[in-house]
Amino acid sequence: MLTGRKYRLAFTPEQAEFADTIGTICRSVWNTALEQRREYRRRGVWMNYVAQAGELADAKTEHEWLKAAPSHVLQQTLMDLDRACREHGTFKVRWRSGRRWNPSFRFPAGKQITVERLGRRWGGAKLPKLGWVRFRWSRALGGQVRSATVSRDGRHWYVSFLVEDGHTTPEQHACTTAAGVDRGVTVAVACSDGTMRDRQFSTPGEARRYLVLQKKLARQKKGSTNRKKTVAALRQVKRRERDRRQDFVSWTANRLATRHGMVAVEDLKTRNMTRSAKGTVEEPGSRVAQKAGLNRSILGKGWHKLQLALENVARCTGTTIVKVPAAYTSQRCSACRTVDPESRESQAVFRCTTCGYEENADVNAAKNVLADGLSVSACGDLGATRSMKQEPGGNPRGTTTPTAA
Numbered sequence: 458m459l460t461g462r463k464y465r466l467a468f469t470p471e472q473a474e475f476a477d478t479i480g481t482i483c484r485s486v487w488n489t490a491l492e493q494r495r496e497y498r499r500r501g502v503w504m505n506y507v508a509q510a511g512e513l514a515d516a517k518t519e520h521e522w523l524k525a526a527p528s529h530v531l532q533q534t535l536m537d538l539d540r541a542c543r544e545h546g547t548f549k550v551r552w553r554s555g556r557r558w559n560p561s562f563r564f565p566a567g568k569q570i571t572v573e574r575l576g577r578r579w580g581g582a583k584l585p586k587l588g589w590v591r592f593r594w595s596r597a598l599g600g601q602v603r604s605a606t607v608s609r610d611g612r613h614w615y616v617s618f619l620v621e622d623g624h625t626t627p628e629q630h631a632c633t634t635a636a637g638v639d640r641g642v643t644v645a646v647a648c649s650d651g652t653m654r655d656r657q658f659s660t661p662g663e664a665r666r667y668l669v670l671q672k673k674l675a676r677q678k679k680g681s682t683n684r685k686k687t688v689a690a691l692r693q694v695k696r697r698e699r700d701r702r703q704d705f706v707s708w709t710a711n712r713l714a715t716r717h718g719m720v721a722v723e724d725l726k727t728r729n730m731t732r733s734a735k736g737t738v739e740e741p742g743s744r745v746a747q748k749a750g751l752n753r754s755i756l757g758k759g760w761h762k763l764q765l766a767l768e769n770v771a772r773c774t775g776t777t778i779v780k781v782p783a784a785y786t787s788q789r790c791s792a793c794r795t796v797d798p799e800s801r802e803s804q805a806v807f808r809c810t811t812c813g814y815e816e817n818a819d820v821n822a823a824k825n826v827l828a829d830g831l832s833v834s835a836c837g838d839l840g841a842t843r844s845m846k847q848e849p850g851g852n853p854r855g856t857t858t859p860t861a862a
């Protein structure tokens with residue numbers, strides 16, 4: 458199967474400058490081609506990749522600066538644009554702004570790329586026009602390179618290789634255990650076996666620093682060098698937070714998928730949920746402000762990222778990921794299946810008004826998700842033929858999944 462391998466590059470100053478130039482050329486090609494597509498759409502005509510690639514070749518004879526970038530890379534940019542326009546609509550595709558867009562470009566021909574290990578810590582890759590570049594050998598490549606993407610994130614440049622690792626998704630997972638997952642705002646992930654995972658993504662010190670930087674930014678003159686420095690510092694704080702979140706999400710997904718043959722998650726429409734509340738006055742304490750706070754918490758916990766990570770790990774382990782409707786999972790008793798909003802005593806405690814069953818509210822919801830997931834997969838709705846011989850919430854092997862330290 459195809460997988461990604463990302464490494465941090467160690468460019469020489471000349472290479473970094475050249476990579477920046479290629480990024481700028483790709484950006485202007487993207488923007489020009491997008492403008493052309495929009496113009497055509499306004500006249501009711503479609504523009505496609507083949508015509509644009511032809512025009513790009515013509516443009517190269519007129520504009521010398523375009524020749525600095527490898528042609529494959531520019532064609533790839535047009536292909537990406539073509540795909541984006543077909544998927545999202547020509548008028549929804551974004552411009553690539555010089556300030557906001559992180560430079561990124563792809564070398565699509567794997568045959569033109571050579572990768573070698575240079576020592577214990579260093580690897581080298583030969584890329585068209587850029588030549589030999591060094592990168593930190595942080596993990597094995599483990600397959601044949603299909604393409605390479607060079608991108609910048611803050612101060613650092615990275616290369617990610619798309620490799621064919623020769624593995625195939627197993628027909629069946631080694632374990633027959635199943636787990637239900639409830640994603641919450643107070644605790645990021647609650648599992649049906651009673652384990653809860655959460656992590657603080659930013660330290661109090663970082664939150665303070667962010668506020669101080671924001672105040673500093675407000676005082677600085679637009680376009681000044683010092684303002685640029687502050688913006689870079691703000692982004693660095695956010696980047697650290699994002700990296701920790703990604704780490705948490707990948708780690709959680711990995712443990713869930715390697716230990717269970719089926720993982721049931723709520724089918725949360727994150728995008729609908731995080732859409733801002735419209736039509737009300739935006740003032741502190743209003744519904745819009747409340748919704749904005751909830752949105753931040755939802756996005757902050759990485760709900761969507763967890764789903765993507767789960768699906769990704771499942772490709773290697775053969776785990777079945779089942780999405781179940783999220784309705785009433787937090788109000789239903791997992792023991793007697795009675796739905797009553799009153800049962801939810803507080804944010805943390807669930808006590809059934811009918812049978813008196815008591816449980817942590819998030820774990821109760823996770824057990825419900827698991828029960829729903831088992832009934833969905835038993836119906837064969839997802840083409841899952843395996844039977845899940847397990848009581849909701851229990852563990853047939855008699856072992857308990859170790860709680861994360």
Ligand SMILES: [Zn+2]
Nearest residue numbers: 790793809812
């Ligand atoms: Zn009950």
